[in-house]
Amino acid sequence: MNSEYGFEIGMSPPASTYSGQIDWLMGVLHIAMIGMFLIWGIYFVYCLIAYRARPGGQATYHQTGEKASFIPDGIVLAFELWLILGFGIPIWAELKQETPPVEESLEVVLVAQQFAWNFQYAGPDGVFGKRDVDQVSASNPIGLDEQDPAAKDDFITINNLYVPVNKSVILRMTSKDVIHDFQVTNFRNKQDILPGTVQTLWFEPERTGKFEIGCAQLCGLGHTQMVGNVWVETPEDYKEWEQEQIEEAMAEAEAEASDSARS
Ligand SMILES: [Cu+2]
Structure with missing residues (x-):
């Protein structure tokens, strides 16, 4: 970055009519990603401890018909669709397709x-x-x-x-x-x-x-x-x-x- 503009952490100050929408979307994405990272990380550590090798433990090598894992997948998918359809596509259209007169x-x-x-x-x-x-x-x-x-x-x-x-x-x-x-x-x-x-x-x-x-x-x-x-x-x-x-x-x-x- 040109030293004249100084060094900034994060994005430089917004200055156009649509920059607020972009920043909002990036904020939501970052917070959601941090949240997902924490939840998956905690679950991962829980599994390491709960399912560690123990005397007499028996491994299962086939699917048990468990459906519960689809619930978090479904929530994440719904959230992503909400972001893409509700915000991503409309903001993209405004920037790239809706040129003012x-x-x-x-x-x-x-x-x-x-x-x-x-x-x-x-x-x-x-x-x-x-x-x-x-x-x-x-x-x-x-x-x-x-x-x-x-x-x-x-x-x-x-x-x-x-x-x-x-x-x-x-x-x-x-x-x-x-x-x-x-x-x-x-x-x-x-x-x-x-x-x-x-x-x-x-x-x-x-x-x-x-x-x-x-x-x-x-x-x-x-x-x-x-x-x-x-x-x-x-x-x-x-x-x-x-x-x-x-x-x-x-x-x-x-x-x-x-x-x-x-x-
Ligand atoms: Cu160039």
């Missing part, structure tokens, strides 16, 4: 690469500029097509994702090279990113602050350095930051256009 969310494109996170914002037109593999360069890591009118107001950030608090964020994620995995522990989410496809991940931050992004899929020698930050800001601060980025992007696009007109 795009109109009410901030949509960001994420292009992962060895070993960085490139975030593309659509700008005021709300349309993402096209990406072109042939235009990828050191200064244009995602290959944003400069000829595309929709690209003029787009802006890119590297390893830093800025979002407003209390608004859902939808990430459309792809990779330039190998499989990466976007993970923010505070948000309790994680999603593989496969080259050639687009994966969707959403979250809604509930607290302002800085949260660490890690790559959760071993992706090469620089894997451990593939870290970034999510900066969750107040809506006002976010708006201000966004405006600066748009102005910068527009000025750059204009300068480039006049450059190419001159040559």
Whole structure:
């Protein structure tokens, strides 16, 4: 873990709308597992003592038709079904299937690469500029097509994702090279990113602050350095930051256009 974030025992503080549900489920699972471990452990020791070898003892080598052992099995099975059907599947569906409406969310494109996170914002037109593999360069890591009118107001950030608090964020994620995995522990989410496809991940931050992004899929020698930050800001601060980025992007696009007109 990055030393800047300190060392914590247990999970890092929850910061998204669904992190409470994940923590609750993990808490129930851990307590149930400790309980089962203790019960089975005590029963095991009891059997060792009660059925130890004694003079005149007679071993039985066939089933006696005893049905009592099905009772604890049945209880455990019922408990597991209750967890899976009552909580596991609904929480999974919320995280992975019930993406909030795009109109009410901030949509960001994420292009992962060895070993960085490139975030593309659509700008005021709300349309993402096209990406072109042939235009990828050191200064244009995602290959944003400069000829595309929709690209003029787009802006890119590297390893830093800025979002407003209390608004859902939808990430459309792809990779330039190998499989990466976007993970923010505070948000309790994680999603593989496969080259050639687009994966969707959403979250809604509930607290302002800085949260660490890690790559959760071993992706090469620089894997451990593939870290970034999510900066969750107040809506006002976010708006201000966004405006600066748009102005910068527009000025750059204009300068480039006049450059190419001159040559
Ligand atoms: Cu990676």
